[in-house]
Structures are given as structure tokens and as C-alpha cells.
Amino acid sequence: MSIQWFPGHMTRTKKLILENLKKVDMVIEILDARAPLASRNPLLEELTKGKPRLILLNKSDLADPIMTQKWIRTLTEGNSIKAVAVNSRNIRSLKAVPKECKILCRDKKWVNRRPVRTMIVGIPNVGKSTVINTLSGKKKAAAANQPGVTKDMQHVPVSRELQILDTPGILWHKFDDQLVGLKLGALGSIKDAVLLLDQIALGTLLFLRNSYPERLVKRYKLTSPEENQPDGIQIDTQEPHDLLEMIGKNRGLILPGGEVDLERTSRMFLKELRDGIIGPISLENPSDPDFGWNFIQEEQ
Numbered sequence: 574m575s576i577q578w579f580p581g582h583m584t585r586t587k588k589l590i591l592e593n594l595k596k597v598d599m600v601i602e603i604l605d606a607r608a609p610l611a612s613r614n615p616l617l618e619e620l621t622k623g624k625p626r627l628i629l630l631n632k633s634d635l636a637d638p639i640m641t642q643k644w645i646r647t648l649t650e651g652n653s654i655k656a657v658a659v660n661s662r663n664i665r666s667l668k669a670v671p672k673e674c675k676i677l678c679r680d681k682k683w684v685n686r687r688p689v690r691t692m693i694v695g696i697p698n699v700g701k702s703t704v705i706n707t708l709s710g711k712k713k714a715a716a717a718n719q720p721g722v723t724k725d726m727q728h729v730p731v732s733r734e735l736q737i738l739d740t741p742g743i744l745w746h747k748f749d750d751q752l753v754g755l756k757l758g759a760l761g762s763i764k765d766a767v768l769l770l771d772q773i774a775l776g777t778l779l780f781l782r783n784s785y786p787e788r789l790v791k792r793y794k795l796t797s798p799e800e801n802q803p804d805g806i807q808i809d810t811q812e813p814h815d816l817l818e819m820i821g822k823n824r825g826l827i828l829p830g831g832e833v834d835l836e837r838t839s840r841m842f843l844k845e846l847r848d849g850i851i852g853p854i855s856l857e858n859p860s861d862p863d864f865g866w867n868f869i870q871e872e873q
């Protein structure tokens with residue numbers, strides 16, 4: 574898998590974020606709730622050095638709620654790092670954000686005199702713009718008219734309690750192992766052209782077969798091992814290529830010669846996964862580092 578980390582991006586990102594950090598009191602880090610580790614860039618830890626951090630586990634509407642609760646407990650650290658689950662397309666889900674930011678800055682002298690200033694950071698496609706737009710949205714004008722909200726060209730007022738720097742910090746994906754690349758590919762955070770579509774589809778199918786077999790069975794009408802039918806398939810022993818073929822066949826994605834159209838099947842399967850149609854799925858579990866992905870190590 575040839576995904577590369579370009580040092581040029583790292584230097585530019587670092588400079589920009591360091592400049593913007595001077596203008597803010599704390600940082601809102603956006604992670605993908607379905608894969609908080611793969612969507613995290615360790616650079617941020619080094620850059621923020623002790624600034625309070627609110628972690629938004631975004632797209633939690635698409636993630637396995639049990640895993641998300643575990644991640645909240647794992648990522649929250651003392652009084653300075655708090656993790657919460659959000660669906661940033663829903664304003665109600667972001668309602669607690671200003672208050673959480675204020676709580677994280679509660680030790681600061683100015684906390685009752687002016688809004689908290691923050692910046693939003695995250696890898697591409699994780700939902701930075703959606704968070705900023707949903708938070709600032711219609712409230713923008715109203716908040717600006719409130720006393721106590723400083724008129725600052727660079728900070729978008731969100732409420733009496735919070736202002737957000739209008740340029741989010743883009744943290745580039747940082748990974749040198751193919752598993753992180755595969756997870757980000759499965760989530761659609763890396764363009765499909767970069768990774769081979771069928772590699773992502775086959776790897777993700779194998780993961781689902783291991784960790785969420787019931788979702789695969791239900792969505793694609795495959796036969797589950799519990800049904801134990803003599804003619805039925807044992808999903809837990811199927812090769813991913815055979816599963817992909819079965820899915821394509823069940824969906825009628827057949828080429829003129831009669832073979833299954835594997836490319837269309839891969840595309841359809843990944844779209845349904847990314848859109849949450851297969852069900853809420855998490856690719857990472859804090860209490861099980863392998864979590865159905867151990868075939869990657871086995872293959873290396």
C-alpha cells in the first residue's frame with residue numbers, strides 16, 4: 574500500500590498551527606468517532622503543550638455507541654482533556670460545547686470576563702467545517718450583538734462563552750503502517766484513488782466478518798453461522814473475495830459475461846459502510862487493539 578507522508582506538509586502545518594495557537598486559549602480536536610486513533614495526528618499533542626483540549630468524537634451517529642462510550646473514558650484525561658461524542662450536523666448535539674470549553678478553562682483569571690477563544694483542528698474530512706458552521710450558524714449575528722462578545726475579525730462568536738478562530742487547522746494524516754491507511758480508506762478520509770478500491774473493500778469486509786458478522790449477514794442477506802444450514806454459508810470462514818462476490822451477486826451487480834462486477838460491488842459496499850447503512854460500526858476498540866484487524870499483521 575503506497576501512502577506517503579510528505580514532510581513538507583508537516584512543516585507548513587506545524588508553522589500555521591503554532592501561529593494560530595498564540596491567538597487561542599484552548600483547542601478543539603476533532604476525531605472520527607469510528608476510528609479515534611487512526612484519525613488522530615500525534616503532532617497535535619506536541620504542539621498544544623498543556624493547552625486545554627476538548628476532543629469531539631464526531632460522526633458518532635455512524636459509530637458503535639458502546640465503543641464510543643469506551644473511547645470517551647479512555648481519551649478524557651484529568652481536568653485538561655475532555656472527550657465528548659457529537660454528530661456535528663445536529664445543532665443540539667453541539668449544545669454543550671461552549672460550556673465544556675468554559676469548564677476546561679475554569680482556572681483562568683479571565684474566564685468570567687470574556688469568551689473562551691478556541692481553534693478547531695483535525696485531519697481532512699473529519700468534520701471541521703461542519704462543526705464551525707453548525708456552531709456559528711444562525712447564532713453568528715445574534716451572538717455578535719451581545720455585550721461581552723468581542724468583535725474580532727478572526728474569531729467567530731458562537732455564544733457569550735465561546736469564540737472560534739475562523740480558519741481550522743488541518744492536520745495531515747500521519748501514518749506509516751498500512752492498517753491506519755486501510756481504516757482511513759474505509760472511512761473515506763483518503764481519496765479512493767490513492768488506495769486501491771478493492772484492497773480497502775476486501776480488508777474492510779474481512780474486518781466486518783471478524784467483528785460485526787451479524788451486520789454483514791443482515792444487510793447483504795448472507796447466511797449466518799448460527800443458522801447452521803447445511804447449504805448455507807459459514808460467514809466466519811469465508812474468504813473476503815468470496816464474500817464480495819456473494820454480495821455483488823445478491824445485489825445483481827453482474828457484468829455482461831455473467832461475472833460479478835467486483836468494482837461496482839466494492840464501491841457500493843464502501844458507500845453503504847461510510848453512510849452508516851450497514852449499521853453503526855466502529856473500527857477501533859480501546860480495550861482490544863486488534864479488534865478483528867489481526868489479519869493485517871498475519872499477512873505481513
Ligand SMILES: Nc1nc2c(ncn2[C@@H]2O[C@H](COP(=O)(O)OP(=O)(O)OP(=O)(O)O)[C@@H](O)[C@H]2O)c(=O)[nH]1
Pocket residue numbers: 631632633634635659660661662695696697698699700701702703704743
Ligand atoms: N453522518 C455525519 N456526517 C458528518 C458529520 N460531520 C460531518 N459530516 C460529513 O462529513 C463530510 C466532511 O465534513 P467537513 O465538515 O467538510 O470536513 P472537514 O474536516 O472540514 O474537511 P476538509 O475541508 O477536507 O478538511 C461532509 O459530507 C459532512 O456532511 C457527522 O457528525 N455525522
